[in-house]
Amino acid sequence: MPGTTLPPVPHYEPPSVTKEDVDWAEFPLIDLSKAKTPEGRAELAPVVRDAMRTHGFLYVVNHGLTQAQTDRYFDIADMPFAQVPEEEKKQLAGKIVENGSYRGYKARRLWTIDNGVRDEIEHYNLHRPIFQQQHPKALQPFLPELRSLTEHNHYNVLFPILRMLALGLELPEETFVNLHRFEDEGETYLRYMKYFPYQTETDEARVKNVWLKGHTDIGSITILWSQPVTALQIMSPDGKWRYVKHIPNGLVVNAGDSMEMLSGGFYKATIHRVVQPPTDQRGRTRLGMFYFAIPSDDVKLVPLAESPVLQRVGITRKCADEDAPTAREWRMARTRAYGLSELQRRDDVVEEQVLNGVVLKHYN
Template identity: 25%
Template sequence: MEIPTVSINSIGLASDRPEHEDFLDIGNKLDKAFSEYGFVYLTDHGIDQQIVQDMFEASKSFFTLSANQKLTCSRHPITTQGYVRPGQEMLDNLKEGGEKPAFHEIRESFDVVSLEPSARFPDDLVPEMRSAFVALGERLLSLSFRILEALALGLGLNPKFFVDCHQLMIQKANSSKLRSLYYPAILDLIMKGVVRCGEHSDYGTITFLFQDDLGGLEIKGPDGSWIQAPPNQGSILVNAGDLLEIFTNGKFPATRHRVVIPEEEIRRRQPRQSFVYFIHPDDSTLVKPILDEEPKLEKYQGINALQHLVNQFSATYR
């Protein structure tokens, strides 16, 4: 199994005015990729690689500060914006089948739900971090609307179906999130069961992921085996989340994935970074199957978008 790659040059940010036919063509390609794999690499998306690199460099400057410095910008319990320390979020708590969770998940993050001037950023510690988030975040927001339109057309829906229920992304009343992730270098022997990021599916509609060149991401195949999702320079790895699975009545699976620790010792002595954009519907959206088929499982009957996220957070955050 190999994750497919789709060029979106015709609807990427470098395309000033994409045509209906362009969106439909990309939508059909995304439909095939998500139906079979739940994941796809997008190329020719129009986001300059230097903007991505600036994001990684600014984030690294923050994550290499002392623990006490980082904690001054801890994730706010209400806004959910800010620093998430190692061990605060345990995704393996959500393992299917009652499996025992991993012993520990070695990662930390900085979460952003708002780019407003008043939003929490470590301006006194790493002033360039705000501008890096804003530059990349604004472009991802624009690109996400184009992908949502293509997805709707690929499913035979009104082209604005998904766009209309994602209007408030990176604003109030929407739970979309930009997340910079940092996996510290591992210098000691690793206990059995330790992973960088535990097995999970994403909670929202779709997720955009940028990886550095170290790798470690794996996705779960239909037969239960783990398949590597290696870095692909200049691409965005996109996957379907729980709510898109519900919207599509299971046609687009929210494929489970994890980040493992590479076996090669030289890689264990380097930090790993990634940047994620979790795309969610507006909080008030009732997410329910939109295709004609009868619901396959009770979980596809429908759920409020915000309530689904609250349910997941209650299981993962300490």
């Protein structure tokens, strides 16, 4: 963190971990400290490759921040919600429909979840340079720390993972890194996100206890800083929903649409959702801290066909190469449409929509 004297911040006290017996998802855990050397990356690359090919999810530990540093970042994460007046939030609302951008606030009850019920999710999105957008007054003393956090996410977590994913495709290590340069035009975000319980049991029943329906992420890699509220589920390879465990001072990393398209379907965009927490955590809010990495705006989302691996196993395309969107086009289309546009129901589970010629699925 920058400096030695940090401004005081109100402490956010998370709930205790659940003691209930739930069906946990099982996927690999890697020690990211090993990825500092070429030999370490070569050792971890097959594990990362297989995890992202099979599950699309990965646990990460030893990412470079202490528990105390992570706790402080979660304290700061609560400030955009607990310390900012509603009028100021409205003034800093993201231009979601106008610009296809989440920069700023996304208010509660913007999205439709199911059966006419609106979401209870609020988030605040900080564009990765941090200093290029207006922020709430309460957050301004912490901007140098938040810039440090985005750089840590980008250079010390995202880049090592991208290097190992490139090795998994037998491509040069910097292949994906070069598509995600920190200084390029793009919309990679640090996001603080707070889930509130539905206001009535009737709403909870109408959405079948789903707080955010099954979906894939827009970008290439999502980094979730693990928190103790048990609500995140992934669709396992056998088609069953299973809960993601809390790893103290750990990360949960998953692949998104852009990575699936760039890898020709080799790496899977993970289907995941958020549901009502177990009984012993019910009624508590769920505070999340994320880093959503999206390729640079001008990157065309076509398979990296030069990969020897793809040449052996084949390429699965979502659309013809000539019709493939750029990262900017895909990000804007998905941002404008999510929770705001009509979906076509295909069966009891799957709903679909077509964006930029690509079929996008949602899962109830």
